[in-house]
Amino acid sequence: MSVRYPTSSLQALLSQIGPVDQVGIDERVAKYGTRSIKKAAKLWGLRTAVTMVDLTTLEGKDTPGKVASLCQKALRPADDASIPPTAAVCVYPSMVRHAKKHVGGTSVKVASVATAFPSGQAPLSTRLAEVRAAVADGADEIDMVINRGAFLAGEFAEVQDEIAAVVEACGRATLKVILEVSELESYDNIRAASFLAMQVIRPGDFIKTSTGKTSLNATLGNNQVMLEAIRDHYLATGVAIGMKPAGGIRTAKQALTFLIAVKETLGDAWLNNTRYRFGASSLLNDLLRQLEKERTGAYQAPYSFSESAESY
Amino acid sequence: MPTSSAAAKKASRPAARATGRPAPELIFGDLWEFDPAPETADPKLKPRYDLFINGKFVAPKSGKYFDSINPATERKLAEIALAGPAEVDAACKAAKTAFEKVWGPMPGRERAKYLFRIARLLQDRAREFAVAETLDGGKPIKESRDFDVPMAAAHFFYHAGWADKLDYVAPGRRVAPLGVVAQVIPWNFPLLMLAWKIAPALAMGNTVVLKPAETTSITCLKLAEILQDADLPPGVVNFVTGAGEVGAALVNHPIPAKVAFTGSTEVGKVIMRALAGSDKKMTMELGGKAANIIFDDAPLDQAVEGIVNGIFFNQGHVCCAGSRLLVQESVADRVLAKLKTRIRTLRVGDPLDKNTDIGAINSREQLDKITTLVAAGVKEGAELFQSSCKLPAKGFYFRPTVFSGVSMSHRIAREEIFGPVLSILTFRTLEEAVEKANNTCYGLSAGVWTDKGSRILKMSTELKAGVVWANTYNKFDPVSPFGGYKESGFGREGGRQGLLDYCQLA
């Protein structure tokens, strides 16, 4: 569990965990998109996706009022009471206590980004203090960013040590480690960073693609690389790590395709919100829109379920 | 504490056992079972198909028809005319007249436009053709829809562009068409093989008499409708249908100047013998027993994907299927474990279902052959693994099958099975891999998986095969020449090199 990679070249790390071929991954995930999900399977997939949403607002203009309405949306996504609540709301640390007021005691968790989100460019002590503060305010889950600068400089031990320090600061809160895949660029790097994180986090913690604050966020490709890393780690150690793609997943169709990737890579045990989440905001309304379409058979107008997360 | 992950894994396994924890396993169950998702486009089949000779559908003089069945349901789809010697003769004569009077003299730029038209009309009706192909041959709709039909159209489109640029085909030489070309194609890619065959022949200015396989004639005869819609001059392309004796009559007919055959090595040799002493040119695209070679530094998950694509694509009915997996010993266990996991997620069943990965075996006869060879593998002591997936009650199906512990002397390592059956052998060094890969009478294709670029080029140089897929498998493109070494045949299809096999040098 506490194995640490020494400071070493990426090549040395890859020789241990194996490389990834980009074109091969891209072809693999293209096949998920050809799966055709109908009827009961579609309903199951849409409802399951709803329960996996970390309903997110991460704006400079966030207010307690905005967070309150987000929480209401998370608890009761639609008029239809049979629609389950989302997994969590995801907010900045300063909003944790406001969120906790609304969802505390329910199944909906409060997740908070921390560690100088999204850049992570603050002293470690500051980042750890932010984590402790969010947990103290009632955060059930902490979404941290890794030190990409250290990773790209080959300082793998530093990356791992920092993650380990955040694990400690989390206490009982679940940790989600954001790799910020767009800054790592290659699938090899994403696989390597996944392993660095998984080596020091706990069963039930997550690895997560992105902050949602860069140009490229979750894709089926980087999702697949991380799912395969989780699978390899699980089969080697028995430690089950969760996965959270974040940013860029806006449609129900996309979400179903991501879930197909989970079904065919990690299997049934990952098809629930203790092991798979979507970091998203506008996705939720599209899921609801499609559920309503399945229920009524009619395509929905935009004013029924806004396409803008702003209106939650 | 510097510890390698390998050491960490070694350390963690005994610990897991010591605590009595079961080995971690993935569950691929029915928590999220997909509902049937059948493709519903109308294949627009006719109850009966006649021969296509001189631009018209004509009934055989004998009045004989044979049934084409759906291998997924064993139900009859349509009746196909059985050509007799008289019809073969008529087709060859029509082709000869068309060559001399119309197609041969036609400027290349005009021939090009006909081929472009055919490509476009096929694209228009792509889904209809895909469904027909799947019904007739048993291949999954996702393959006929995403591969066979678009690739067939691409072949017409690519070769169309050559028709007025033939001066660039053979440096320093002028090329001229051969005349009438006789073409005989197999049942594994009925429409695609047809396109591979007729597009370059027509681009070069030849005319064609083609015989599709008797179990898969429908898309060929549907294409005849497109040829009519495209106003292709009568006789430029003729289709005669039936079994081996029709093919024999065609290749032995005095008119064709060339015979192009795709099929088994056995039948290829029969044709070569039959044509010995004649002046007919030939190209032969025959069998294979390709090695797919995995080195220990390969991207293993993508390699597993490539193994799956290599042997289960089109139920393994692929002449270039990666049917012999050569894995470096140090990663053999890991690759086999990953492969088994992957195979558990393959969906075998109704070819028309959009989620089907592996469809129906093309015919009862082929199913019997696969069954026999698999039994031989078990008898010879190889270790059998089969997917536990459910198979439909009716129709011809075979589970994805993997044999490990196979040695080069086993029948399953030497004979072309032409089904979803993989034989796994191991190797220790590059030299051993090359030796095992080349130790076969075939030489159609090979796969190499390694992260090291220079090793790829070394392997590509050493492997005696016409196509080498490095870190991929079973990829095709009209621009990419395809064809074999040794007893996998001669001549190439696709690319500039393929065109050369349809011309004479003036």
Added chain:
Amino acid sequence: MTRLPITKTPKVYVGGAFIRSESARVYPLHDASGAFYANIPQCTRKDLRNAVEAAAKAGPGWARRTAYNRGQILYRLGEMLEARASELAAALQLGGATPAAAAREVAAAVDRLVYYAGWTDKYESLLGSVNPVAAPYFNFTVTEPMGVVGIIAPDECPLLALITLIAPAITSGNTVVALASSKQPYPAILLGEMLATSDLPGGVVNLLTGFRKELVPTFATHAHLRALIAVADPEERKTLALGAADSVKRVRLIKAEVATDWFADAAQSLQAIRDTLEFKTTWHPVGT
């Protein structure tokens, strides 16, 4: 008293050595006037088998030579012929060629070698290709020599035709087992000596003399011969094609009954090199 000259015992050049037939058989060669000239090895199917083995052994090394090196060696072979041009011309006159015709044939043979010497490092760039596939792959087609090529030469132009058939095959790295003209084998006997001094590795070109009837069936069926280039009559063509079918051999059969102008520019070409090449296409992903 005039000195009695010693005569040379004709031997064939196989595997880099000068040998007699394993059968110890010979057949007499007469000059144009009908006088006995020498005894020529009557090679058998076993000699052919041995020659194929020698060619197969030499094959990988020859194919691995750089194109530049193969070009220099072919040119060197031309130098050897040029240096012994009068001897070769005399050999051709044995078969009745006029001195002028013999000299012309030798000159053409030398020029043919020079022609192919210049091709060794160029044909690939014209025959191979990079193919723009519609997917993220780098796809290229290169040529490779077929391996051991069997060559059956005609009786006319016994030097020029033989060289015209051999040279394009070895240009690309094939190795060759060639049957020389039965009627006029002596130029091939001399050619062996020039091959031996030309830097061409032993076994790359193996020359047999003997009777076509005896050897054609073995050329046809020997599975290790991957290609056959033969000037043959209709019956021989059928035999060769039938035998070739057993191992799916590549054949290019030139009609013996149709006159070939071995001197013509058309007798040498890039396409002749292509006749003994395989095409190999490699796919590789372009990614990170």
